[in-house]
Amino acid sequence: MAGEVGGTPTQDTLRSPIALWPNGPDLSILSQAWTELGLSSYLVNTVIIAAGSWAVQVLVATTAGYALSVLRPRLGRVLYGAVLATMFVPIVLLLVPLYLTVLSLPVVHWSLVGTYAGAFLPAGASAFNVVLMKRFFDSLPREILDAARIDGAGPYRLFWSVVLPMSRPVLGVVSVFAVLAAWKDFIWPLIVLPDPAKQPIAVRLPSIAPATDLSVLLAAMAISAALPIVFFLLFQRLFLRSEGLEGAVKG
Amino acid sequence: MSRVGGPALVRGPARRRTSVAVLARWWRGGAATLVFLLPMLLVFGLFSWWPIARTVVMSVQDTNLVGPAEWVGLDNFRTVLADPLLPVALRNTAVFAGIAFVVGYPVPLVMAVVFSSLRRLRGLYAGLAYLPVVVPPAVAVLLWKTFYDASPDGVFNTVLGWVGLGPVPWLESASWVLPSLVMEATWAAAGGTVIIYLAALTSVPQELYDAASADGAGVLGKIWHVTLPHLRPVLLITLILQIIGTAQVFLEPYLFTGGGPSHASLTLLLLIYEYAFGSTTGGGAYGPATALSLMMAVGLALLSWAYFRLTRGWSD
Numbered sequence: 001m002a003g004e005v006g007g008t009p010t011q012d013t014l015r016s017p018i019a020l021w022p023n024g025p026d027l028s029i030l031s032q033a034w035t036e037l038g039l040s041s042y043l044v045n046t047v048i049i050a051a052g053s054w055a056v057q058v059l060v061a062t063t064a065g066y067a068l069s070v071l072r073p074r075l076g077r078v079l080y081g082a083v084l085a086t087m088f089v090p091i092v093l094l095l096v097p098l099y100l101t102v103l104s105l106p107v108v109h110w111s112l113v114g115t116y117a118g119a120f121l122p123a124g125a126s127a128f129n130v131v132l133m134k135r136f137f138d139s140l141p142r143e144i145l146d147a148a149r150i151d152g153a154g155p156y157r158l159f160w161s162v163v164l165p166m167s168r169p170v171l172g173v174v175s176v177f178a179v180l181a182a183w184k185d186f187i188w189p190l191i192v193l194p195d196p197a198k199q200p201i202a203v204r205l206p207s208i209a210p211a212t213d214l215s216v217l218l219a220a221m222a223i224s225a226a227l228p229i230v231f232f233l234l235f236q237r238l239f240l241r242s243e244g245l246e247g248a249v250k251g
Numbered sequence: 252m253s254r255v256g257g258p259a260l261v262r263g264p265a266r267r268r269t270s271v272a273v274l275a276r277w278w279r280g281g282a283a284t285l286v287f288l289l290p291m292l293l294v295f296g297l298f299s300w301w302p303i304a305r306t307v308v309m310s311v312q313d314t315n316l317v318g319p320a321e322w323v324g325l326d327n328f329r330t331v332l333a334d335p336l337l338p339v340a341l342r343n344t345a346v347f348a349g350i351a352f353v354v355g356y357p358v359p360l361v362m363a364v365v366f367s368s369l370r371r372l373r374g375l376y377a378g379l380a381y382l383p384v385v386v387p388p389a390v391a392v393l394l395w396k397t398f399y400d401a402s403p404d405g406v407f408n409t410v411l412g413w414v415g416l417g418p419v420p421w422l423e424s425a426s427w428v429l430p431s432l433v434m435e436a437t438w439a440a441a442g443g444t445v446i447i448y449l450a451a452l453t454s455v456p457q458e459l460y461d462a463a464s465a466d467g468a469g470v471l472g473k474i475w476h477v478t479l480p481h482l483r484p485v486l487l488i489t490l491i492l493q494i495i496g497t498a499q500v501f502l503e504p505y506l507f508t509g510g511g512p513s514h515a516s517l518t519l520l521l522l523i524y525e526y527a528f529g530s531t532t533g534g535g536a537y538g539p540a541t542a543l544s545l546m547m548a549v550g551l552a553l554l555s556w557a558y559f560r561l562t563r564g565w566s567d
Contacts, residue, residue, distance in 0.1 A: 056294065064291035071284045079288070086299045088555075090499060093548040096527045096540045097302035097309060106301060122298035130291065155283035184387045186502055191528060202387040206506055209393055218397070221390045232385040236378055239385075240446055 033219035037208060039201065043224075045116070046183060046200035052120035053182035054175055060124040061174055062167070065133025066159050070145060080134070087127040098122060099191055118192045119200075123182060129174050136170040137163065176235050183228050306548075309541040327542035337543075339514050340522040347429050347518060348497040354430075355437035356493060360486070362441065363448030364474055377449055381442035388439060392506040395435045396422070399507075422508055425515035432503040432516060440496075444489055451485045452478065487565060491558050495551055519547055 033039060064083070068076050102112045102122070112118030140163065148162045164171075183202070190203045201224040209217055232239055310327055312320040331337060359380075366376045383391065398406040399421035411417035421431045455477065463473045479486075501520040504510055510517035510525075526540035 056290075060290045060294050063287045063289075067284055067287035067291070071287060073284045073288065079291070082300065083291070083295060086295070086303070088552070089299075089303055090495065090548050090551055093306055093544045094299070094302050095523065096537055096544060097305040098298060099527070100309070100314070100537065101297065101302050101305065105297065121294065124290070124294035125297075125299040127299075155287070159287070180385060184385075186387070186389045187505075187524075202389040205393060206389050209396075214397065217393070221393055225386045225390045228385040228387065229382065232378075232382065239381060240374070240377055240449075 029215055029219045030223065033216045033223065036216060037212065037220050039220060039223055041197070042199065042201040042204045045198055046202070046224075048116050049120045049185075049189065049200050050179045050182040052116055053123040054178045056121055056124035057126055057129055057178040058171065058174060061126070061129035061133040062164065062171070063159075064130045065137050066163055068130075069134045069137035070158070070163065071155060080130075083127045083130050086125065087131075095187070095191070102192060113192055114195055114198065116193075116198065119189045120182065122188065123178070123185075129178075132170060132174065133167075136167060140166055172235075172238060176231070176238055180228055180231065306541050306545055309537060310545045312538060314537045315535065323538065327538035328546070330536075330539045331543045331546070334522075334539075336514065336517060336522060340517045340519045343429065343514075343516060344498060344500065344518045344520075347433060347500055348494055350430055350433045351436065351493065351497045352490075355433055355441070356490065358437055359441040359444035359489075360448060360482075363445045363452060364478060366445070367449055367452045368470075373449075377446060380445045383439050384442040386439070388502050389506060391439050392435065392503065395438075396507060399431055423512060425512055428508060428512065428516045432500070432507060435507075436497075436500065436503050444493075447485060447489065448482060451482055455481045483565065487562050491555055494558075495555065498547070498551060519543070523547075 067073060068080050073079075099113075102118045104111055112121065144166075145158065145162065148158050153162065183200075185200075186202055189200050193199050193203070196204065196207070201220075205217075205220060205224060212220070309320075311322060311324060313323045313326070314320045362376075362380055366373050366380070369376065400406065400408070401418065401420045401423050402408065403412060403418040405418070405421075407421065408418040411419065420427055422428055459477045459481075460473055463477050468476060499520050500518050501524065504516040504518050504521050505524070508516045510521050523540050523543050526534070526536040526543065528534045
């Protein structure tokens with residue numbers, strides 16, 4: 001793994017590529033990579049995009065799930081069907097028209113190309129999230145919701161004070177996968193953020209790789225993989241359980 | 252919760268909820284419902300529904316971003332179908348999907364079956380198998396690129412050298428490049444499928460294994476007669492998902508080889524990317540790019556439809 005080869009000088013890496021630490025770990029290479037490659041600004045970009053992606057996904061999934069499951073508007077079924085249908089559209093179909101849409105939004109004609117918003121907003125259109133949320137809200141005991149209504153809670157109060165606090169487990173699943181997906185994403189930020197100064201680290205590394213010393217590059221790779229790996233170790237149960245859940249939903 | 256739930260039990264109408272109350276709430280909450288639907292309508296509308304609809308329109312237009320789009324009928328489709336690179340990309344994509352099916356598809360299944368037979372440390376192995384899934388793909392490709400160094404000192408070639416094989420020109424020869432890409436892609440994706448299989452395997456009743464043992468079945472016999480039949484519905488779904496996924500392979504050829512050597516790893520999605528954003532052709536050919544996307548999407552939809560028709564009776 002990247003983390004294990006992160007601390008070796010290039011000479012050793014080349015001479016004995018199999019050994020993990022031919023001369024013992026040399027942590028200075030990590031700080032060298034950090035300063036030389038200016039990783040901090042790319043990491044900040046990644047964090048901004050991941051945070052935005054998380055926010056828009058949670059906002060869309062919770063509000064849509066709540067409206068479709070609890071408020072049940074008249075056209076709810078149609079809308080839910082339209083959301084479900086997008087699950088069956090291959091990503092490839094969307095790439096070019098999505099780019100042109102972001103380049104000039106309909107009606108207002110703003111361009112989001114080169115903005116962080118352009119990189120993270122499309123992530124909100126996740127049918128999987130909406131399905132997951134709606135199904136979870138469907139499973140909440142109706143007695144509690146009705147009781148809150150009788151007590152005079154309006155739709156906003158019901159959402160904020162009753163439904164959301166009960167949804168921590170499913171919010172956790174959506175959040176973890178939202179952040180991880182944003183951290184891993186490559187092709188969309190590459191297309192929508194042409195300015196290297198705004199690119200996230202995963203997009204930046206392949207372009208700086210050819211001109212970078214191998215050991216410094218490996219250290220940089222270790223740094224960029226570290227957070228998702230730590231994330232995974234922290235939320236391991238969530239990952240190992242929800243992935244099966246995802247399979248069940250897809251089935 | 253109790254603060255909300257408590258008084259309602261005292262008040263009578265809570266028991267007579269259902270249709271009337273719900274309907275009334277619906278009418279009174281009309282504006283609120285719209286407010287709650289707004290994020291979904293905006294985000295899905297802008298970034299999903301509108302682009303999907305636009306694909307169909309753009310495939311019969313000449314869009315150059317400078318002037319207004321022109322209607323060109325089926326010209327974009329003709330351009331794509333006449334492109335000598337299309338058969339190359341189609342063939343490479345099919346070969347990639349084929350190798351991924353033969354080599355890559357059994358990997359997570361074997362791993363899951365082995366893991367589930369372990370008495371201890373099952374979670375540890377599942378976690379280790381899943382780890383590559385969380386590594387950013389761009390980082391994983393860069394790492395494997397160093398492994399695939401074609402010189403005898405490369406990581407994989409050193410290992411092969413120990414048993415007297417190689418050196419293999421992993422990414423540099425037209426015949427090795429696709430298998431090399433499949434290997435990395437399998438490593439990167441297997442963990443997710445392993446978890447799905449493990450979850451499905453936990454529901455196999457132990458009695459079935461006991462019964463198979465009593466009938467004299469060995470380990471392989473139990474896998475063949477109990478485990479695999481139990482997994483069949485899941486296996487059918489992971490197979491079509493893998494085919495759809497591998498048909499859209501982009502990241503590996505883009506980052507490993509850029510489609511080379513001499514187009515040996517040019518895939519359909521890479522061709523679409525080249526039409527629209529490519530540096531070699533100058534990009535900007537949005538019409539042909541959407542035309543090819545549309546043909547691919549229709550092809551994949553037909554494939555899935557045929558697949559589910561064909562396998563309908565096999566699930567149970």
